[in-house]
Amino acid sequence: MIANYGYKDGSGEFFISIDTAKCAQCEAKPCVEACPEKILVIFTDDYDDEVIGVKEEHRKKIKYSCGPCKPITEKRNLSCQKACPSGAIVHSW
Amino acid sequence: MITAGVDAGNKFTKVVIIRDGEVISRDQLPSGFDRRQSAFKAFKRALSTAGLNEDDVQKVMATGAGRSEVDFAGGTVTEVGAAARGSIHVIPESRTVIDVGAEEGRALKMDETGKVLNFTISDKCAAGAGSFIEMMSQALEITPEEMGSLSLQAVQTVPMNAQCAVFAESEVISLIHSRVPKADIARSVFNAMAGRISSLVRRVGLNKELAMIGGMAKNPGFVRELEKDLDTKIFLTENPDFVSALGAALIAAEKIS
Structure with a gap:
């Protein structure tokens, strides 16, 4: 399953997409600790797979929550993507 | 087998009771400030319509934004999971x-x-x-x-x-x-x-x-x-606002069997 967390507003589309089929295969889930803003959470989904998701309180402000990893003047450093061994995390912006 | 689904939405709380996959009762009430109370009232009304008691229902599953507040439910399912299950049943x-x-x-x-x-x-x-x-x-x-x-x-x-x-x-x-x-x-x-x-x-x-x-x-x-x-x-479909509650009731039945 591809789970899209985020929103679209007048300034653009801001979604983090998680491939839960890939995510469920990874036991360590290092992305959760790697995220400096601690926006990711591990939970059991409707199909009893242990996967990650974006915390409820970050979903409506994800553009800003992820902002520190996406500086305009420097190279992006997406810690969650780097930590994910299976390439299950995609940012739309 | 009788199961129920409670969809505790932001505005309305919907309840569907099914027997062997067929809807036997449905009800809804405004969610209001106290979602738990609204859900329980709607559940009781749906039971009354079907001529059932609480003990007749083998499992209740809750979904919707307020699902965690439905404390009489035996489990929860996300809005997305319930919507999908209900939709594939009716359409x-x-x-x-x-x-x-x-x-x-x-x-x-x-x-x-x-x-x-x-x-x-x-x-x-x-x-x-x-x-x-x-x-x-x-x-x-x-x-x-x-x-x-x-x-x-x-x-x-x-x-x-x-x-x-x-x-x-x-x-x-x-x-x-x-x-x-x-x-x-x-x-x-x-x-x-x-x-x-x-x-x-x-x-x-x-x-x-x-x-x-x-x-x-x-x-x-x-x-x-x-x-x-x-x-x-x-x-x-008819009653499109009850589809997620139906999905939760169907998932409740699957959890038992």
């Missing part, structure tokens, strides 16, 4: 589902068993949900139901540029003052909202087996604009 040919309720719009893609393959939710912007239509109908001094049928008589669509419900209301008021007919304004509002929901659908992937559930599925004006925007026919 077996559906593979993409649009669910537009009071405060949220969501789109999901699923397989033939109702397992979700891809989903996205829009709950940040009120301009993608039923509450937006209520606001706009107040500005037009008609009910949301009247707005739906009135929009079908429109002769033009006026582009609405505001992304935000607050600014959209200002646009509607400007159109009223410009003496644009109410029918045209109504269609324009539905057109703007359809554009937002369509972008969710395109994110999960549009296929022709498209169904719509949630309270907004009862609004013919919105459904027509969405069909035009997506260039496809949308499958509808």
Whole structure:
């Protein structure tokens, strides 16, 4: 399953997409600790797979929550993507 | 086997009771401040309609934004999971589902068993949900139901540029003052909202087996604009606002068996 967390507003589309089929295969889930803003959470989904998701309180402000990893003047450093061994995390912006 | 599903939505709490996969009772109440109490009242009313007691129900599953507050439920399922399960039951040919309720719009893609393959939710912007239509109908001094049928008589669509419900209301008021007919304004509002929901659908992937559930599925004006925007026919069902509660009840039955 591809789970899209985020929103679209007048300034653009801001979604983090998680491939839960890939995510469920990874036991360590290092992305959760790697995220400096601690926006990711591990939970059991409707199909009893242990996967990650974006915390409820970050979903409506994800553009800003992820902002520190996406500086305009420097190279992006997406810690969650780097930590994910299976390439299950995609940012739309 | 008798099971129940409780959909504790932002505006209404819906309850469906099923026996061996067939709906035997349904009820709904405004969610209000105390969602737990509203859910329990609706559940009791649905039981009474079916002539049942609480003990007759083998399992209750809760879904919706307030699902964690339904403490008499034996488990919870996400809105997306319940919507998919309910949709595949009532519209077996559906593979993409649009669910537009009071405060949220969501789109999901699923397989033939109702397992979700891809989903996205829009709950940040009120301009993608039923509450937006209520606001706009107040500005037009008609009910949301009247707005739906009135929009079908429109002769033009006026582009609405505001992304935000607050600014959209200002646009509607400007159109009223410009003496644009109410029918045209109504269609324009539905057109703007359809554009937002369509972008969710395109994110999960549009296929022709498209169904719509949630309270907004009862609004013919919105459904027509969405069909035009997506260039496809949308499958509808009776009682579209109860589909997620039905899905939760079906999942409850599967958990037992």
